[in-house]
Amino acid sequence: xxxxxxxxxxxxxxxxxxxxxxxxxxxxxxxxxxxxxxxxxxxxxxxxxxxxxxxxxxxxxxxxxxxxxxxxxxxxxxxxxxxxxxxxxxxxxxxxxxxxxxxxxxxxxxxxxxxxxxxxxxxxxxxxxxxxxxxxxxxxxxxxxxxxxxxxxxxxxxxxxxxxxxxxxxxxxxxxxxxxxxxxxxx
Numbered sequence: 545x546x547x548x549x550x551x552x553x554x555x556x557x558x559x560x561x562x563x564x565x566x567x568x569x570x571x572x573x574x575x576x577x578x579x580x581x582x583x584x585x586x587x588x589x590x591x592x593x594x595x596x597x598x599x600x601x602x603x604x605x606x607x608x609x610x611x612x613x614x615x616x617x618x619x620x621x622x623x624x625x626x627x628x629x630x631x632x633x634x635x636x637x638x639x640x641x642x643x644x645x646x647x648x649x650x651x652x653x654x655x656x657x658x659x660x661x662x663x664x665x666x667x668x669x670x671x672x673x674x675x676x677x678x679x680x681x682x683x684x685x686x687x688x689x690x691x692x693x694x695x696x697x698x699x700x701x702x703x704x705x706x707x708x709x710x711x712x713x714x715x716x717x718x719x720x721x722x723x724x725x726x727x728x729x730x731x
Contacts (some may be wrong), residue, residue: 547575549585553595556586560596563639568592590647593640594657601659604630605666616679617724620670620693625717628697632711645705653698663697664690681724693720 547555552575556566568589572582586592608626612619631637641648651657668690671681681689700716703709 547577551575552577552582552585553592556592557596557599560593560640561600561636563636565643566592590651590657593647594651594659597652597659598662600634601663602666605663609670615677616674617681618721620667620674621717621721621724623670624667624693624697624720625713628701628711628716629713631697631701632713641702641705649702649705653702660694660698664694667693689723692723696720696723 552571555575556571559571560566566589568579568582572579575582586595605623605627608623608630611626612622614622652659654660664687668686671686671690671693675681675686696719697716699706700712700719703711
């Protein structure tokens with residue numbers, strides 16, 4: 545049986561999580577198809593990487609939300625801190641960032657890819673859940689607030705690339721707690 549889009553994506557995901565650089569020619573050869581077929585199945589390399597990162601982000605955010613205690617702004621800050629730490633600790637993510645720093649920043653932090661918007665929407669949903677539970681946040685649009693939260697997360701996850709400082713999830717929690725006018729969550 546010939547492989548299809550699902551098999552191509554699964555193979556690429558496995559390679560990415562193993563810390564390998566995704567090479568479309570090698571991937572096509574391993575699947576026994578030409579590059580045109582592979583591109584038709586999964587898009588170009590950047591699209592494939594973004595789809596992989598999105599696939600990995602969703603369960604990571606869910607695990608962070610499941611692990612976070614508290615409520616309101618303190619809970620959102622804790623979720624962001626746990627999420628940031630999981631990204632910092634992910635060896636495949638670090639390998640990607642170190643191997644391709646410019647591409648990794650472009651694909652994760654700019655409008656060049658839908659990944660950042662996806663993460664913003666995830667945090668907007670978390671904020672809405674807390675607001676629906678009766679918690680107050682700074683008087684601004686929740687989408688804009690979620691965008692600020694994601695930019696804070698990015699700033700401290702990519703600190704080594706941006707400023708040369710070490711990535712630091714504790715700073716994520718403290719900064720978001722300050723933004724949301726709460727005290728940092730107890731660990």
